[in-house]
Amino acid sequence: MSTPFPSHETAKQAPESVSQPVKIAGNPSLVDPSDAPGFPEGGFTAWGTVLGAFLIQFCGFGYTSVYGVFQGKYFGGLSYRRVDNRAIWIGSVNAFLILSVGxxxxxxxxxGAFYPVMKIGCLLQCFFLFMLSLAKPDGYYQASLIFLSQGIGFGIAIGLTNVPSITVxxxxxxxxxxxxxxxxxAGASLGAILHPIMLNNLINGRLGFANGVRASAGLIGGLLFIANLLMRTRLPPQPKAVSYTRVLQNSSRDGAYICVCIGMAAxxxxxxxxxxYLQLDSTLHGLSQGFSFYSVRLTILNSGSFIGRLAAGVVSAYVGIPNTVVGSSLISSAVLFAMIGLHSEASVAVIAVGYGFCAGGLVAMMGPLISYLTPEISHIGARMGITFAIAGAPICGAFLTSHYIWWKAVVFAGASEPCQAALLVFG
Structure with a gap:
């Protein structure tokens, strides 16, 4: 979403509105085309960039969902409690780095360093996946290698490509x-559907852990190569770079942006x-393992998220980006509270598809919302990175406890999401 300032010669030809905040009356999500004559709004290069960025999300954030498959392999072979705790940290550190490296x-x-950042990130992503294939998940001494490659290295690699793929x-x-x-x-949601199914069959089938991970890494490498060929920047970098200090100062005085950051963290x-935890909740309520894994976590939840992310862009054109975010936040909160009454396959399916659709739509609108609230287009990439970096952590499990007190965790999770809607309205 980062759009550096045009060059000096281009700026002379462009109207003043290109470098000024866009003032929108009425529907805030609709921008008058006359305010942005330099944007192609389509064409082979533009849609090729969208496809390439889609593949980056498919291979990056979409691949993080396979941690559930890896976690089962780690827990199944490691017999020491200390190693189990370390395995739990792998997914948390990975998610933290993906967001904070932004x-x-x-x-x-x-x-103006889009191409070097993307190439380095994609190469590191393939490298650390191949390094992970060298580990033996059934060995205690291998925990450090797994943590360094999958938790730290792979998290940094995806973090280098995540924000730029949206920004461009x-x-x-x-x-x-x-x-x-x-x-x-939406590429992340599609990846969250396909990658776990593929990897689960690879590493638990005839290939085994090492060859299964290598086969997955080969597929990721090929898709990332295609993505880099498709993505193109259009505007040159700002002739005189704005310091990060100035970006932070301007952002700290922007009340609406601060509310969005705090709201997103909540x-x-x-x-x-x-x-x-939806998969665990359904299993503990007596539903089959097959239904819990494939139908809830993959087919229903992530399919709903995929559709929701696509639909959000269409809905926002009619009701506005802020209204789309607020509505999605409130509805997803109501669906979260419905987890207290989970008891059957039908209720799990309704909760999964409803939450996936609403939460997916909200996630899809966070990038456009930050862009909408950023008056200087040379600050969009930095602001997006700041917002993602301070996003909240999954701490609801602490309320669940080892006794599985679901209502406490559900109430805490459900109450956190209306806080975001309130902050957006206030901002």
């Missing part, structure tokens, strides 16, 4: 930006709860 990668895109779309779209970004982030606390 502080660096988002700013690098603003400075703003080089080609303004009026259709929300719709294009919705398509891009939302993420509840967002991860259903994604992490």
């Amino acid at each position: 502080l660096v990668s988002g700013r690098m895109v603003d400075l 779309v703003s080089h080609h779209f303004q009026r259709r930006r929300a719709f294009a970004m919705g398509i891009v982030v 939302y993420e606390v509840g967002f991860f709860f259903e994604a992490f």
Whole structure:
């Protein structure tokens, strides 16, 4: 979403509105095309960039969902409690780094380093996957190698590509930006459906852990190569780079942006709860393992998220980006509270598809919302990185406890999401 300032010669030809905040009356999500004559709003290069960014999300954030498959392998072979705790940290550190590294990668895109950042991130992603294939999950001494490769290395690699893949779309779209970004982030949901099924069959089948991970890494490498060939930046970097200090100062004085950052942090606390614990909740309520894994975690939840992310871009064109975010937040909160009454396969299916659709739509709109609230287009990448970096952590499991007191965790998760809606309305 980062759109660096045009060059000096280009700026002379462009109207003043290109470098000024866009003032929108009425529907805030609709931008007058006359305000952005430099945006192609389509074409082979623009949609090729969207497809490439879609593949980056498919191979990056979408691949993080396979941790459930790896976790079963780690817990199944490791007999020491200390190692089990370390295995739990792998997924948490990975998720933290994916978001926090955006502080660096988002700013690098603003400075015109999109291609180097993407190439380094993609190469590291393949490298650390191959390193992971060298580990033996049934050995105690291998825990450090697994943690370094999958938790730290793989998290940094995806973090380098995550924000830039969303940011670059703003080089080609303004009026259709929300719709294009919705398509891009839908790649993560599709990856969350396909990668776990594929890897589960690979490493638990004839290939085994090492060859299964290598086969997966080969597929990821090929898709990332295609993505790098498709993605293109359009605008040159700002002739004189704006310091990060100035970006932080301007952002700290923007009340609406601060409310969005705090609101997103509050939302993420509840967002991860259903994604992490719906499968366990359904299993403990007597539902079959096959239904819990394939139908809940993959087919229903992530399919709903995929559709929701695509639909959010269309809905926002009619009701506005802020209204779409607020509505999605409130509805997803209501669905979270419904987990208290979970008791059958039908109720699990309704909760999974409802939450996936609403939460997916909200996630799809966070990028366009940050872009909408950023008056200087050279700050978009940095602001997006800041917002993602301070996102909340999945701490709802602490309320669940080892006795599985579901109502406490559900109430905490469900109450955190209306806080985001309130902050957005206030901001």
